[in-house]
Amino acid sequence: MTIQATLFSFVNRWECDENDHLNVQFYFSRFEEADRQFRLISGLSETLVGARRVRHVRFHKELRTGDLITVQSSVAFDGPHMLTVIHELRDGGTGMLAATALDGYEPNASSAKNLRQRFSDFQTPMISEASPRGLSAGPAGHRATLPGVQSKGAQICYRGTVLPRDIGIDNKADDQFALSCCTDGVPHVWQRTPMTHSYLSENGFGRVAVEMKLTWATPLKTGDTVIVATGFTGVGPKTFSMRHHLFESRTGRLAATLDVVALTMDLEARKAVALPQEAHQTINKMLID
Template identity: 55%
Template sequence: MAAIETVFSFVNCWECDENDHLNVQFYLARFDEADRQFRLMSGLSDALAGARRARHIRYHEELYSGDTLVMRSHVAFDGPYMLTVVHELRRAADDALAATATDGYAPATAVAKELRRRFQTVSAPMPDPAQPRSFAASSNGNGVVTAQQIEKAGARVVHRATVLPRHTGADGRADDAFALMCFTEAAPHVWNTTPMGDAWLTERGLGRVAVEMKLVWHGPLKPGDPVVTMSGLTGAGGKTFSFRHHLFEARTHRLAAVCDVMALTMDLKTRKAIPLDDDVRAAILNGALKS
């Protein structure tokens, strides 16, 4: 039983954001490649396991320009889905776990025994750091929510883009990195709906940080498709707060993807999370999407 080394990579300076660390969309680009390589080397396919139901991403350690990276991928039969594939991104210098992606599949129960046989040689136990924490393994909604419903619940348009050929994989569909590009550019506009806007963060020397995400695709996007992201707040705790992005194909208003995000503020000097003030937490809860 062993994981497969699926990605060998390096953090480029142009991939780092205003916090001087690797931006989340480039983690997803590497998880996309890990998925492609794992499928090639293991024989995993949609014909065997069905389409991926969800991808949970947890960010464990900051990565900086110049860091050398290695990804290892394996099947976890004891994971949260009937078939779970785990990708672990590590910094090569010290083997520190930087991020994990847990991919969930729901194949027919009749093929469960065959899947266990096929993937036994690339299986390993489910690592605890990769377990979904903030968001349940069940799907985000049923995929029939409309833009009008989201807007009535309190979401707003925070980003627009167009799918270009460079945003697609070998199957001609927009990949996770494209969705995260949209959500990364949308996120500051969501933050600006809270008291923690641009000026507020700058005055305090704080940065915006995502610690966990759950991405679910509800339909494909292809080159030329215009998209719009509608987002809103969903909750707040002691240090973290959450929001949800909905990605729609703009011409037909078809829902393409949903991404839940757990975020926090980070002191840019100490690189530590900062607790939410009571008034900030109250404002977030007051502005959260109404179900």
């Protein structure tokens, strides 16, 4: 045994966003289910490897209404973490790679040899397509505070509440919830730049994420209220990056951090377009890192 088939799914119309493709929160939900299945098949557990430190996702191909989805999962000991689980999400109709996720674990160094032996039947080499590019591989730090990130220029873009439907099987808010908070808030982040809703609509452009890194700091439970504060962290000719900080509102504790590399896409050609010069200049002045 090596790579394992861990998910068979389908893109529903209601999961697609204003760009007419699968919203990123549902890529994360597919990876979450694939991971549950892989843990069952392989015997991987937090008792053996500790809690997941980071999930790093890259988007390679759009998925649209009606597309089939498959996920295959394996362990890579040559990945960016001491133990890396790779999830390869493909278009089930064509076999093309649509997205990849790297789940990073840092078990005790003394257990490395035993883990290699234990998971040898589920091991595959690291694939280059999944390697981090616009974001570092390591998890984000856990020391951010709301006043601290606001003092650097981050601004609030979302407020919400954890509802029963947002809770996973471990009684904590799941990845999809964190992503939904950030994706609902991100249009307000774009609105701070020259690439406003009006600008995008007039030019036939859309907002697209190409790489994301989710780091959980503390769990959220039903009834917790949350707030997202976001700031820009970098800008290039076609892409820019931002960091969403998800805080529990009552205590101000950091729950999760989502790092994102985004671009503007021509919705007709389905290709990235260069940022307007004024957007590059504006974002560069707003960097929080």
